[in-house]
Amino acid sequence: MKSDNSVLKASSNHPFDIIQGGMGIGVSNWRLAQSVAQQGQLGVVSGTGIDTILVRRLQVGDIDGVFRQALSQFPIPEMAEQIVADYFIEGGKPDDQPFKLLPMPDLDMDRLRQELLIVANFVEVFLAKQGHDGFIGINYLEKIQIPTLPSLFGAMLAGVDYVLMGGGIPLSIPGCLDGLSKMEPVELKLSVEENIDGIEFSHRFNPKEFYSGELNELKRPKFLAIVSSEIVAKTMIRRGSGEVDGFVVEGHTAGGHNAPPRKTGSEEPASFGVKDVANLDRIKAIGKPFWLAGGCASPQALEEAKSKGARGIQVGTAFALSNESGVLPEIKQEVIEKSLNGSLEVMTDFQASPTGYPFKLACINHALHAKSERRRDRICDLGYLRELYYKGNGKLGYRCPGEPEKQYLSKGGCNEKTVGKQCLCNGLAATIGLEQTRKGIKELPIITLGDDLSFITKLATDTMTGYAAKEVISYLKSNKPVGA
């Protein structure tokens, strides 16, 4: 089915009621987003770690040639050609050999490193936009700041329609989108730990340094901030650097990272409570369109969201388990089977993520996540979740609570923060089959899912064949009562 999006575009500002949530890394890939957009809904690719993903896809041989084909469409051919020359391996690297790593993102990134970010984001959006005239968004995490500006530029070169961002309060982003759309230099304020001198650090990016041709304007994508409360939504409106076009209001049952619980003073250990439920009346009163996320994968939830004033819903987990997503098929199958026989456990881990945010973890054999079972020598070699800290004398350092403890402590990190940390960068790369191999040992996957898996009984009637993204959408739009 091909939806008539030209009609939709003319009739409404945001002509979709379902957003397929951005899921890093590489879970909401271009194929998934494309399928969703073909159904007239908003397909969202993940821009997180997409540079590493692209160079690994090239190192495993780009079997069907799709990435080289997309690279050949990049408007500055030399940039894309350099990447192919540096990373493509005909026939793929030997399975027991490690992937070639990129330098970790930092403020001193050289030109080639920035080009990789630009090109990789372009490629993912370019591919997602093929074969339909629907809408494609890209998702980033506010906590990951250094790659953001070149990434936005790359996505905009491919004509991305929406930028969605959560995992923090992305105040600088709307203004950066305005600037990039006019091909002007932009600046992203950086969060820096222990910044005792109160110095304002920022990342500056000038698109004209990378694109010297005749290009003075790019489409300004719409910006949707992912928020957990009316307070954050209002802050975005009051203090955001430009237009916020709407909100995704995400609850703590959602897959991926969750906003930290709001403290009531007595909770120990950490847990979510009534204070962590957004006040939708107040969000509605802001007057911007919004979509609800977290446990919304049912036709009833879609209707209910609308009855509360939302435009619709954002759904992640149901799409993460669909055939098109980047998650390895054997992991999807195990999750579905375990869910059907009642043995799947999804927990909120308040320690695992180096970001310090709660993170949902599913316990499956492919991804033994319990700390006792998950033996891994700590190593930080992708570095997306490194935090910036102030070293004094105007200098910045980088550290990750998931790196070797000694190293982290030597950079002034506190011991408490290292407890229970997992390497999400490497673990999530393994979940999409792009795991690193070191001395013959492969990284284990980490799988994140939302709390609500009730959709599985409706969608995964055959655990071997699974289900397509199109079926998720038909189900969400079916408005059948549960159990029918």
Ligand SMILES: Cc1cc2nc3c(=O)[nH]c(=O)nc-3n(C[C@H](O)[C@H](O)[C@H](O)COP(=O)(O)O)c2cc1C
């Ligand atoms: C596998 C997975 C990865 C996710 N990664 C991200 C991410 O990188 N950025 C983000 O903003 N949200 C992320 N999310 C959240 C989804 O975009 C979506 O908001 C959420 O899954 C909705 O709740 P649900 O899982 O109950 O459908 C992720 C969710 C899943 C299941």
